[in-house]
Amino acid sequence: MTYRVVQWATGGVGRAAIEGVARHPDLELVACWVHSASKAGRDAGEIAGIGPLGVIATDDPDEVMRVPADCVIYAPLVPDERIVERILRSGRNVVTPVGWVFPDARKSELLLDACREGRSSLHGTGIHPGGITERFPLMVSGLSGAVTSVRAEEFSDIRTYNAPDVVGDIMGFGGTPAEALAGPMAQLLGGGFRQSVRMVLHEMGFRDDAELRTTQEVAVATAPIDSPIGVIQPGLVAARRFRWEAVIDGQVVVAAIVNWLMGEEHLDPAWNFGPAGERFEVEVVGDPPVLVTFKGWQPESVEEGLRRNPGVVATAMHCVNAVPYVCRADPGIRSYLELGLIAGRAAPHLGQH
Numbered sequence: 181m182t183y184r185v186v187q188w189a190t191g192g193v194g195r196a197a198i199e200g201v202a203r204h205p206d207l208e209l210v211a212c213w214v215h216s217a218s219k220a221g222r223d224a225g226e227i228a229g230i231g232p233l234g235v236i237a238t239d240d241p242d243e244v245m246r247v248p249a250d251c252v253i254y255a256p257l258v259p260d261e262r263i264v265e266r267i268l269r270s271g272r273n274v275v276t277p278v279g280w281v282f283p284d285a286r287k288s289e290l291l292l293d294a295c296r297e298g299r300s301s302l303h304g305t306g307i308h309p310g311g312i313t314e315r316f317p318l319m320v321s322g323l324s325g326a327v328t329s330v331r332a333e334e335f336s337d338i339r340t341y342n343a344p345d346v347v348g349d350i351m352g353f354g355g356t357p358a359e360a361l362a363g364p365m366a367q368l369l370g371g372g373f374r375q376s377v378r379m380v381l382h383e384m385g386f387r388d389d390a391e392l393r394t395t396q397e398v399a400v401a402t403a404p405i406d407s408p409i410g411v412i413q414p415g416l417v418a419a420r421r422f423r424w425e426a427v428i429d430g431q432v433v434v435a436a437i438v439n440w441l442m443g444e445e446h447l448d449p450a451w452n453f454g455p456a457g458e459r460f461e462v463e464v465v466g467d468p469p470v471l472v473t474f475k476g477w478q479p480e481s482v483e484e485g486l487r488r489n490p491g492v493v494a495t496a497m498h499c500v501n502a503v504p505y506v507c508r509a510d511p512g513i514r515s516y517l518e519l520g521l522i523a524g525r526a527a528p529h530l531g532q533h
């Protein structure tokens with residue numbers, strides 16, 4: 181069975197998703213929506229840098245919606261719930277890295293209704309949130325008993341993330357500390373991280389009086405720092421740390437933490453990644469305790485990351501690989517708890533097709 185896929189937005193994640201769809205044996209790209217008019221009329225494969233695929237991109241949502249399809253990989257800068265609702269109502273499934281990892285059903289009536297009408301499913305995924313924060317902690321916790329805490333933490337050099345709009349406007353780098361702390365990041369991405377924390381609490385059966393809290397810290401540049409959003413001048417934000425935590429009886433029981441640094445030099449406070457370097461960590465404190473370190477989702481160098489960031493590719497591949505599972509799922513908002521194991525696929529020259 182081949183699933184017909186639409187790529188919605190062609191930023192870093194969208195371009196990597198096009199490449200992932202093209203080499204997935206069960207998927208076929210059939211349409212592509214782009215935000216900027218300059219990309220409209222171009223071949224989606226050319227936009228992704230992999231050569232023509234015969235799919236011409238358009239910036240007209242109606243044109244995209246006229247193409248019969250099974251699933252939309254929805255990866256714009258910020259989500260528009262009305263568009264997601266329209267796609268679901270039309271009978272197309274949606275896989276996305278921009279939210280809905282584990283939404284509160286009471287606040288999702290419109291989307292659930294769209295899923296019922298379209299007999300379609302919505303799945304939020306990604307790397308962090310959408311993988312490291314909830315899927316892997318839950319998986320690893322299955323090998324421990326009497327768990328007292330779960331931690332998922334990212335340590336990344338954000339100079340390698342070539343998405344200036346996300347890094348500047350959403351993540352709040354390059355502004356004053358006051359602007360960053362009041363910016364949209366805590367609300368926008370925080371919504372996703374809080375859902376991940378809630379999913380872990382829920383599935384592991386922690387008490388439902390857990391208090392959810394968010395804390396943010398910033399570090400500023402002490403000298404000019406080159407970055408994807410231009411040079412960050414001294415005194416402006418060059419590193420951010422967020423913690424989304426669930427607390428019971430004064431103890432942190434679930435934590436999702438990000439440490440995003442524009443390199444390890446010229447920061448005040450002098451944050452760094454420590455001897456283990458850039459990484460993702462998942463830790464479960466129980467009987468027995470376990471600590472897993474994930475390497476490979478951060479590039480070897482800033483230059484490599486700017487060309488093709490493996491963390492962005494991993495985000496896209498988690499979306500792409502989920503498509504067949506989401507297309508086969510019962511209608512509704514479907515998290516990892518319902519979809520089961522999502523596996524990658526063999527390289528084309530080693531696969532069965």
Ligand SMILES: NC(=O)c1ccc[n+]([C@@H]2O[C@H](COP(=O)([O-])OP(=O)(O)OC[C@H]3O[C@@H](n4cnc5c(N)ncnc54)[C@H](OP(=O)(O)O)[C@@H]3O)[C@@H](O)[C@H]2O)c1
Pocket residue numbers: 189190191192193194214215216217219255256257258259277278305306307308309310342343344345346492495
């Ligand atoms: N869950 C995770 O682990 C994870 C990881 C990475 C990223 N993300 C999320 O995935 C999304 C895409 O990230 P990215 O790295 O691909 O970012 P990106 O490279 O900056 O791409 C942003 C995309 O959004 C489009 N866009 C810009 N303004 C828009 C608007 N007003 N309305 C609709 N689309 C607009 C851009 O279109 P043009 O290219 O045509 O300008 C581009 O395709 C972001 O929301 C990001 O936060 C999630």
